[in-house]
Amino acid sequence: MSTVNSSRASEGAGGPRADAPRPEPDPRRWWALTLLCGLQFMILLDMTIVNVALPRIQDSLGFSESGLAWVVNGYVLMAGGLLLLGGRLADFFGRRRLLLAGVVIFAISSAVCGAAVNQSMMVAGRFGQGIAEALAAPASLGMIALLFTDPKERTKALGIWGGLVALGGTLGYVISGLLTDLASWRWIFYINLPVALVVFLLLPRLVAESKMVRQKGETLDVAGAVTSTSGLVAIVYGLLQAAENPWGSASVVVPLLVGVALLLAMLIIERRAKNPLIPLNFFANRTRSVINVASLFYMAAFISYTFMLTLYEQHVLGYSPLKSGLAWLPLGFAIGAGIGLGTALTPKLGVKLVAALGFIGAGVGLFLTSMIDTDSAYLTGLLPGMIVFGLFAGATMPAATNAALHGVTVQDSGLASGVQTTMQQVGSALGLAVLVTLALRHAGDEMMNGVAPEVAVTAGYALAFRVGAGLMLFGGVLILALFERVSTELRDPTAEMLEKAAH
Known part of the structure; x- marks a missing residue:
């Protein structure tokens, strides 16, 4: 979304035409990437x-499973x-400034999580980490548009960027198992601090500030963001309370x-807002609306699967954190094989x-x-479902x-990509x-009937x-x-955003 707005600003400010010579690339771009x-x-x-x-x-902190x-x-x-x-904040106040703010918030929140002595401190730290991602991720992507103006270089940069999704997701389990088993769970948060420090010190030397040229009267839809996020938090809290x-x-x-009242208020705000975060007519397209609803189901099932199967492995089967991570x-x-298969078959x-x-199939x-x-044995009880689920997902x-x-x-396209990502995150929370x-x-009903706790x-x-x-079937x-x-014809939303912004 941020890159789309930057493109509008460039055009509105008399930016270069699409057929104009491209500026010389920044020699620091690969270090910045x-x-x-x-x-x-x-x-x-x-x-x-x-x-x-x-x-x-x-x-360690005495959480209930719902907590x-x-x-x-x-x-x-x-x-x-x-x-x-x-994304809008990055456009308004500067991408580098917002990214650095996100880095600082992420480091502080990670330290809070690592030092947590009670449940509230841990949850507050995780809220802070999520806020940091919301600030840093759009700003980072917007910077690529400015750093890589050559289409071939941009494709390569996006390939490196996209590859981190699968790599980060896979290595997260293994690294978590290693640190938790060999040191302490607290180190899964503390390892963020040196990375954040390096980024904070070096980024201003490698990337110039950039932001959109705002039109007269253009404002941020803060009310829409606050009501939507608060409404979702309230609904998730109520659903989790129903466990006890x-x-x-x-x-x-x-x-x-x-929560419902806040979400209804958000709809009213978005309908009346001059610059809404999500224009409601975006959902007039049936296919887009259906895939975004389906994304709620997809992530609800996906995140709940990883959450509960991890607890099952360690609490019921007695796996160590390292064994669970490797599993x-x-x-x-x-998932990687499935992405390749889906790309070839589509x-x-x-579609x-x-x-x-x-x-x-998932x-x-x-x-x-x-x-x-x-x-259950790993090879016959867990692995078959894991492979089938991962391949089709x-x-x-x-x-x-x-x-x-x-x-x-x-x-x-930036709005569409942002809406899809938002729906996936919301689906994760509601699913859990x-x-x-x-x-x-x-489980509680079963135990009241005399069934053993593990069963x-x-x-x-x-x-x-x-x-x-x-x-998933639905x-x-x-x-x-x-x-x-x-x-x-497969389309890459990020590549389209950056292609537009580069001009």
């Missing part, structure tokens, strides 16, 4: 590195809820009602069919995982990105709130996996039923 990639890798790593350490964090969900949800709610505002309280209790009903490696490889089979089959993988019991990604851009102009609550309630907990996880499988059916005809 290395630094930005290091920062992005650190941020991506922190999204997954916490998962393997969750049982140790739970034991433990906030260690993940605090991060994704802030990162997703404030992402679009972060009756549905009709005030501790559940009040936050749910407040996730096949998932990363399967031009041949079409609609590949996306739908990916959702349905649902089958979750159903296989739901067959677990208290003494990965295959869905290229087609889903294409669908999210259906009918979008280059000028609005609903499915973890479901698993805990079922009851395993049954709760298995039920949640089956519900996640149902969400998403696949929605795609088959409601998608319009989508071009099979």
Whole structure:
């Protein structure tokens, strides 16, 4: 989104025409990219590195399992809820300034998490890390537009940037296992500090400040961002409270009602805002709306799967954090293979069919995982479902990105990409709130009937996996039923944003 706005500013300020000679590239650009990639890798790593350490964090700080969900949800709610505002802030006040602010907030929040002595301190730190990502990520991407004006170099830079997603996600589990097993879970947060310090000291030497030229009367939609994020936090809080309280209790009903009221207020604000974060007519396109709804189901199932299977491995099967981290490696490889398969098949089979089959196949993988019991073997009980789930989930990604851009102009591709990312983060938070609550309630009912705790907990996880499988299958059916005809030509939203901004 930030790069789109910068392109508008360039045009409005009498910027160079598309056929004008490109300026000489900045000789420091590759060093700057290395630094930005290091920062992005650190941020991506922190999204997954916490998962393997969750049982140790739970034991150390006394979290309940519903409360433990906030260690993940605090991060994704802030990162997703404030992402679009972060892009606008970068445009208004300067990308380098916002990125450095994000680095400082990330370092402070990481130190708070590492030094946490109670639950509130940990959750507050994770909220801070999510806010930092919402500030830093759009600003980082906007800088690439200014650093790499040659299309071939930009493609190479984007390839390096995009490769960090899979690498950070896979290595997060392993690094978390190593640090938690050999040192302490606190070091998964402390390792961020030297990286943040290097970026803070070197970035001003490598990247010049840049920001958009604002039009008269152009303002930030802060009210829309605050009401949407606050509403989501309230709803997630209410859903998690339902794990330990009756549905009709005030501790559940009040936050749910407040959350709904805030989201309704956000819709009114967005309808009336002069420069809304998300223009409501963006959702008039049926295919874009369907894939964004399906993304909620996708991430709800995905994040809940990794969250609960990690707890199952360590609490029920007795895996060490290191063994648990290594156990996730096949998932990363399967997702990578699936992305390659989806990229190859989409031009041949079409976006609609590949996306739908990916959702349905991932649902089958979750159903296989739901067959677990208290003494499941890794090779026969966990690995088959993990490989099937990862392969089909990965295959869905290229087609889903294409669908999210259906009918979008280059000028609005940043908005489309930002909305998709936001929906994924929101889906992660809601999925944890609903499915973890479901698993805990079922386990509690089983124990009241005299079932052994480990058997009851395993049954709760298995039920949640089956519900996640149902969400995936439902998403696949929605795609088959409601998608319009989508071009099979794969499009890269980031490349389109940068191509526009470079001119």
